[in-house]
Amino acid sequence: MKFLAITLIVHRPDPATGVLKPTHDRFREVLDNAVLAEELGFDGFGVGERHERPFLSSAPTVVLSHIAALTRRIRLFTAVTTLSLLDPVRAYEDYATLDHLSGGRLDLIIGKGNGTAQRDLFHVTPEDQWDRNAESYEVFRTIWREDRVSADTRFRPPLKDAEVWPRPYQRPVRVWHGSATSQESVDLAARYGDPLFSANVTHPIEPYAALVRHYRERWEHYGHDPADIAVGAGSAGLYVARTSQEALAAYRPVFESNLAFQEKAGLPVVFETLEDFAERSSALIGSPEQVIDKVHRYHERFGHTVQHVQADAGQLTDTQHRDSLELFQSEVAPVLRRTIADPPFAWEPVLPGQAAAPAPTAHVH
Secondary structure, eight states: OOEEEOOOOOOOOOOEEEEEOOHHHHHHHOOOOOOHHHHHHEEEEOOOOOOTTTTTOSSSHHHHHHHHHSSSEEEEEESSSEEGGSOOOHHHHHHHHHHHHHHSSSEEEEOOOHHHHHHHHTOOTTTTTHHHHHHHHHHHHHHHHHHSSEOSSSOOOOOOEOOOSSSSSSSOEEOOOOOOOEEHHHHHHHHOOOEEEEEESOOOOOHHHHHHHHHHHHHHHTTOGGGGGEEEEEEEEEEEEEHHHHHHHHHHHHHHHHHHHHHHTOOSSSSOOOHHHHHHSSSSEEEEHHHHHHHHHHHHHHHEEEEEEEOOOSSEEEEEEEEHHHHIIIIIHHHHHHHHHHOOSSSSOOOTSOOOOOOOOOOOO
């Protein structure tokens, strides 16, 4: 099993003091957390993309490029690249450049994105967002693979024998499809033989497990070998301590802050108590043994081989956050690495001349 630390770069006032730290300091935290993740042995570090409050993650390529300069080994993920909002040509140019600057350490997780404010900002409607996501991805993946591209597109000017530079470092880049409950994203992933990343952070396990089952069914429908499936899964929170009592006590301010934010924003509250959240959500809160058991229970339903955890301290102190990550890497991750297989592909860069997983030819219409 592989492990990612992921941030959406949430920027909210401290719930106790009401103080909002400077934007510059929040970005510095992200950089420090990426360096810490590599130091502790995480396999990847992901940065989200959001274009609305309370997030500072509108430019993930810029943030990941800085992280690439500060690190040497860890793979760099987008979480997610909102292709429904982006021109696929510009997205390709940015990510191909990042691919070179990072020495081929880039993985993409793509998705349509969500949120009314960012849809309005880019003039994307709920009715056309899925078609935009599919078209942008088909153009993006074609540009990555072919030196000249023609595409009769609906949502951007058509391409005719177009050249787009720079040509990429990895051939091809690995693209995961991020999905919470949308069968459209799952079908797109299965059609192209791409891995799936389940958001798995808002609800109990059932809707996410149903979506993974659907992905496996569609994968076989499109004629792919079931042995080549790769699934990643998110977690709604992380705090590992020596005992469950210690973990719950330390995490309670985080839960209460998030609950207050949900209620103020008018968002639906799924878990009303910390105890229910720790038991029925995907959050990994407890002793090492409890966290190992929960990942195994989710693995029985998902068959996932990649697990993400939160990279940010949130309302935890820096010391609490680091202690939790260190305990996770020293006592949780080694057990899960032994008992759950890695994804069925190399984690290293896919460079020219190396074999990559076959993918069907796409025709963009």
